[in-house]
Amino acid sequence: MSLNDFYMEWLMTIREVRKVENNPYTLDLATSLTRRLTNLKCSMAFKMALYMDPRFSYINSTLFAAEEKEQIQRFIVRTWERIKQLNAENNNESTVLSNTSDKIDEKDDLITEMFGGTLGAPSSSNSTFQQQVKAVELEERQPTSYNVWDHWVKRKTSHFELSAVAAVVMSMPATQSMVERAFSALALVLSPHRSTLGDDTLKNILLIKLNRDVYEQVMPKLYNWNDALPELSSTSFVN
Template identity: 40%
Template structure:
């Protein structure tokens, strides 16, 4: 993370990124993907972002400075992607795209949300202190601009405390929500699955096929709700997911995942399968060109948590209706005969379907010896983050480090502390990795001393 002093043109941003990669001895040919707020059709998505993202759930007066900041951020991302679009794959942030799905529905419900927010603010008046100050009832939560999850929690609060607020509305006209109760109940029912899914896919690491599965499960749950908001939400979730699915790394993740690609699966057409196989073979060739395959110890722990078994039957039935196939018990592949990459790809299409609770990371680490080429591709594809939440967390970490009391830090000191902070889990889990990271930090410090 560096401070940008020049004009944010594509050429300038490219030079800054290449300089950072150079510090860690990484060439641009080693960068496989960029995960960001923008999709494959970059310019179109940036325009959509600028039109819809800043203002949809803002209940306050519009903030011109905030709008300029959002547009400036979009322009920065656009310039970065323009500079690298010929050499890397672009991954749309799943969390942001799901938020845009919500925006597609809520942008026409601004009046209702403003009215509910007005009541939530009115509850904070001193005249109602006794009603909320005795511990029996809490104030309805307010929320930050552009974060629809806060709006959902506020509306959900009113729904959960329906009886209390009905009585309050009878006593105080400014707290009367009688015209809004149907909307409150419909909104809470329709958007609860999306709120839960958004929380789930913001976990430490959610791979591409796991996010796709979580999104499908969200559509399934929304479809169980019978109200106009749910119908509209289901349609936009489906539309945006279909757009995301046009991304080739995501298609590859689904092709390599036996929960989606199996005997007689209809996830892909024949032409799509040919295209995806070619992408996988091209990617493998690039890996081979960069370096010989690195023999790593298979990971015993998966970066993903398994789905709870409580709804396995329902979700698997839903997936069966969508894609066909019959579930098969997981089988070990250690006894299978080693075969070429082309043969391995073809075998994927005749593999038995696995339940949605399958740990796909472990599935491929178990096949490291029998399917070495596909193992390389799978561990690359499933390492790609489906969202940029880690970057947001990094910004938060930086804000905690760069306080007014520590404003005298020079760039190198701040960078070293920051690296140690965001890599704390690695440092705690592996002394070898800690030593390697320390050597990297020392090398960067030595370079800085030499140059000064």
């Protein structure tokens, strides 16, 4: 269960408890649940998950104060910087961009020489990203049944950085029980008879086993299965 869904379920639990009448523990239990949820929301990761969820964070929403929103926005930017740093370690992106920039500069110099004028300062990609982060709080409100995962998957092209951050946020477990289940699954998969499994194979098996709900959402969108594997077109995850 993601942080967002956990928050939603907790709110519904508080609501159901408050409905119980003629019970001396109703008020104390509802108060305790509300206090616990407030404490959980002190986590910046929790705040970031809720901020990127249009079911909770939308135009004129009172979920976060103005100062909290600014803190969350800075945290999102730092998270993207960390993601970008990790990705840069595995490729030579900086070299490619540098070579491309040199070619563009030569063309610009030629146009200036021929036709005069000056080249305007290019817009900062970081500045554009910060604008997108700020615009999240101006989203329209969505119903509780809204699929937040699909919301960010569909924006992968127009909001690449935010989509990458959302993928990390939506993958965060809400409780330690997820970690405990992972260790239990590991014990089942890595049995004495399968002790020679390679690290990559073991990792991939656990990835699917522990993310079955996400797996069923993602798999149909990875490929055009009807064209690639016609014989599987009748299976449930294709249709």
